[in-house]
Amino acid sequence: MASGQFYLSCLVLGSLGSMCILFTVYWMQYWRGGFAWDGSVHMFNWHPVLMVSGMVVLYGAASLVYRLPQSWVGPKLPWKLLHAALHLIAFILTVVGLVAVFQFHNHSNIAHLYSLHSWLGITTVILFACQWSLGFAIFLLPWASLWLRSLLKPIHVFFGAAILCLSVASVISGINEKLFFSFSIKSPPGQNQVEKSLKDPHCLVIFRKNATKPYASLPSEAVFANCTGLLVVAFGLLVLYVLLASSWKRPEPGILTDRQPLLHDGE
Amino acid sequence: MASGQFYLSCLVLGSLGSMCILFTVYWMQYWRGGFAWDGSVHMFNWHPVLMVSGMVVLYGAASLVYRLPQSWVGPKLPWKLLHAALHLIAFILTVVGLVAVFQFHNHSNIAHLYSLHSWLGITTVILFACQWSLGFAIFLLPWASLWLRSLLKPIHVFFGAAILCLSVASVISGINEKLFFSFSIKSPPGQNQVEKSLKDPHCLVIFRKNATKPYASLPSEAVFANCTGLLVVAFGLLVLYVLLASSWKRPEPGILTDRQPLLHDGE
Numbered sequence: 294m295a296s297g298q299f300y301l302s303c304l305v306l307g308s309l310g311s312m313c314i315l316f317t318v319y320w321m322q323y324w325r326g327g328f329a330w331d332g333s334v335h336m337f338n339w340h341p342v343l344m345v346s347g348m349v350v351l352y353g354a355a356s357l358v359y360r361l362p363q364s365w366v367g368p369k370l371p372w373k374l375l376h377a378a379l380h381l382i383a384f385i386l387t388v389v390g391l392v393a394v395f396q397f398h399n400h401s402n403i404a405h406l407y408s409l410h411s412w413l414g415i416t417t418v419i420l421f422a423c424q425w426s427l428g429f430a431i432f433l434l435p436w437a438s439l440w441l442r443s444l445l446k447p448i449h450v451f452f453g454a455a456i457l458c459l460s461v462a463s464v465i466s467g468i469n470e471k472l473f474f475s476f477s478i479k480s481p482p483g484q485n486q487v488e489k490s491l492k493d494p495h496c497l498v499i500f501r502k503n504a505t506k507p508y509a510s511l512p513s514e515a516v517f518a519n520c521t522g523l524l525v526v527a528f529g530l531l532v533l534y535v536l537l538a539s540s541w542k543r544p545e546p547g548i549l550t551d552r553q554p555l556l557h558d559g560e
Numbered sequence: 561m562a563s564g565q566f567y568l569s570c571l572v573l574g575s576l577g578s579m580c581i582l583f584t585v586y587w588m589q590y591w592r593g594g595f596a597w598d599g600s601v602h603m604f605n606w607h608p609v610l611m612v613s614g615m616v617v618l619y620g621a622a623s624l625v626y627r628l629p630q631s632w633v634g635p636k637l638p639w640k641l642l643h644a645a646l647h648l649i650a651f652i653l654t655v656v657g658l659v660a661v662f663q664f665h666n667h668s669n670i671a672h673l674y675s676l677h678s679w680l681g682i683t684t685v686i687l688f689a690c691q692w693s694l695g696f697a698i699f700l701l702p703w704a705s706l707w708l709r710s711l712l713k714p715i716h717v718f719f720g721a722a723i724l725c726l727s728v729a730s731v732i733s734g735i736n737e738k739l740f741f742s743f744s745i746k747s748p749p750g751q752n753q754v755e756k757s758l759k760d761p762h763c764l765v766i767f768r769k770n771a772t773k774p775y776a777s778l779p780s781e782a783v784f785a786n787c788t789g790l791l792v793v794a795f796g797l798l799v800l801y802v803l804l805a806s807s808w809k810r811p812e813p814g815i816l817t818d819r820q821p822l823l824h825d826g827e
Contacts, residue, residue, distance in 0.1 A: 404776035409736040409789040416790070451804060455797050462729035462793070469676040469733045473740045509671035522676045523683070526729070530722050537718060537804075 296362060302535050306357075309528040310350040316521040317345045324514040325475070330393075332400030339393035341467060347386030348417065348460040349525055353532035355379030356453050360541045377433055380425055387418055410466040417459040424452050454536055461529035468522045472515055476508035563629060569802050573624075576795040577617040583788040584612045591781040592742070597660075599667030606660035608734065614653030615684065615727040616792055620799035622646030623720050627808045644700055647692055654685055677733040684726040691719050721803055728796035735789045739782055743775035 321328065321338035328342075329335035355376060358364060364372040398405050406415060431437045431445050506512045535541060588595065588605035595609075596602035622643060625631060631639040665672050673682060698704045698712055773779045802808060 404778075407776045407778050407782070409732060409739065409786045412786050412790065413732060413793065416793075447805070451801055454804075455800065458725045458728075458797075458800075459793065461725075462732045465676060465680060465729045466733040466736045470736055470740065472676065473737065509674045511671075511674050515674070519676045519679050523679060526680065526683075526726065530725075533722065533725075534718055537721075538714070 299360070299362070299535070299541050302531065303357075306353070306528065306531055306535070309524060309531060310354065313350055313521065313524050313528050314342070314346050316517070316524060317342050320514070320518050320521060324517075332396050334397065334401075336393050336400075337397035340390050340397075341464075341471065343386045343390030343393065344414075344460075344467070345464060345525060347383045347390060348421070349457070349464060349529060351379060351383040351386065352421075352460060353457060353528060355383055356457065356532060357535055359543050360535055365543050373433055377425070377429060380428075384421060384425055387421065391415075391418065408466075408470060410463060410470050413459060413466065414463040417456060417463050420452065420459070421456050424449070424456060454533055457529055457532060461525055464525050465522050468518055468525075472508050472518055476506060476512070476515065566627070566629070566802070566808050569798065570624075573620070573795065573798055573802070576791060576798060577621065580617055580788065580791050580795050581609070581613050583784070583791060584609050587781070587785050587788060591784075599663050601664065601668075603660050603667075604664035607657050607664075608731075608738065610653045610657030610660065611681075611727075611734070612731060612792060614650045614657060615688070616724070616731060616796060618646060618650040618653065619688075619727060620724060620795060622650055623724065623799060624802055626810050627802055632810050640700055644692070644696060647695075651688060651692055654688065658685065675733075675737060677730060677737050680726060680733065681730040684723060684730050687719065687726070688723050691716070691723060721800055724796055724799060728792055731792050732789050735785055735792075739775050739785055743773060743779070743782065 321342060325338050326335055328338050330339070358372055358376040358379065361372075395405060397403070406412065427445070428449055431442060432449070508515055588609060592605050593602055595605050597606070625639055625643040625646065628639075662672060664670070673679065694712070695716055698709060699716070775782055
């Protein structure tokens with residue numbers, strides 16, 4: 294029963310994760326002009342795609358390796374290698390996603406790391422780097438003592454879930470920020486208002502090309518991107534649910550659960 | 561030992577939670593013109609303060625009631641009442657925070673619920689309302705069977721933590737959004753550029769009074785508000801850590817932990 298629910302959750306997770314990536318690709322391709330690697334805004338478009346793919350979807354999938362019933366029997370090392378390798382790929386995608394936004398900023402003379410989105414995002418990536426390196430040194434390399442491993446395991450597990458939460462929060466603030474960049478905040482003022490305001494020294498004028506509609510009028514791109522954000526949230530919550538559900542955790546030696554007989558059936 | 565660490569965590573949580581509220585109040589009072597209840601932008605200023613106080617700090621504190629060692633002995637009902645009452649106060653603060661932003665929008669002819677921040681925020685508040693009502697009906701009123709309570713308890717606990725994560729993500733995207741509203745996105749263009757751009761039909765002109773600096777130049781308000789966001793994240797993560805740490809959970813009947821003797825000492 295628990296096993297069936299677990300595989301159903303995996304199916305939902307796979308669908309949600311694919312939709313998160315596909316929706317982000319579609320948003321960037323259809324409404325934001327597609328992809329390039331030339332420092333332009335089309336290079337920026339890799340940023341949301343790679344962050345959603347790396348820091349959320351692949352990271353989430355890599356976190357769940359030890360929840361697979363197959364990982365409960367036999368040697369643990371291959372599963373540790375898979376867990377570390379998937380997280381490493383997620384980290385590489387994340388770094389490439391950061392290169393995309395930094396090169397776009399350099400190319401367009403935009404300051405780096407000023408918004409709360411960027412502060413939270415870079416904190417999350419640094420935590421991810423620390424988590425991967427410490428995990429590799431303590432849990433994969435053979436020289437850490439069992440005592441040290443049991444001491445650090447709950448911290449590793451907690452930060453694993455915490456980094457996913459921070460990634461989702463970074464993605465949400467990033468999508469929100471991108472939509473405020475892409476659309477105007479208010480409806481365009483009339484020509485008279487423009488001329489009057491130009492004489493007012495307290496007015497600031499900002500130009501946004503191709504921003505024909507305000508975000509508040511919810512054009513189709515805004516609805517689509519908002520839905521993409523909610524999909525990312527749903528994926529993140531489901532990963533956390535599967536991670537935290539006690540009946541899906543690797544059992545301690547000597548404890549039987551209702552999922553173990555299924556494993557032996559398949560062996 | 562575990563008890564000492566728990567109280568140390570409570571001390572850090574109390575300090576972090578107070579700082580989250582005080583920083584938000586100071587931001588609104590010092591840089592955004594203070595508070596009023598008149599539909600103006602000063603009425604909006606209640607929104608961040610009440611959401612941080614209600615949906616994050618008081619919600620987090622209310623979630624931790626069953627981690628207090630005092631709650632492990634004697635009748636559970638007074639602790640249930642405290643848990644429900646604190647969450648109810650958190651919910652009331654949240655609703656007043658929503659009234660503040662809705663009335664400001666009505667007064668200034670701004671559309672409601674268009675940004676991803678608002679979609680996520682309202683989803684979180686609806687989940688909170690469902691969580692409180694179901695919790696009240698199932699765990700506080702006397703008619704639910706033990707079977708139903710044990711079936712729903714893990715779901716109640718999971719959604720308790722999930723709502724806190726969503727609240728923190730909503731607050732982060734909200735602070736980010738507020739800073740993009742408060743500051744300009746780029747430096748003001750020169751007069752020639754303004755005149756040239758006015759003739760370009762693809763240009764949109766937006767006016768923002770009192771927005772004298774771009775967010776990217778990180779004026780002191782932006783640094784302060786970004787730090788407030790990171791404080792909220794730190795508070796949320798610490799609440800989740802205390803919630804999930806197995807040695808601080810209410811022990812099952814018959815299981816002793818190293819914290820229980822301390823309780824009996826104080827009885």
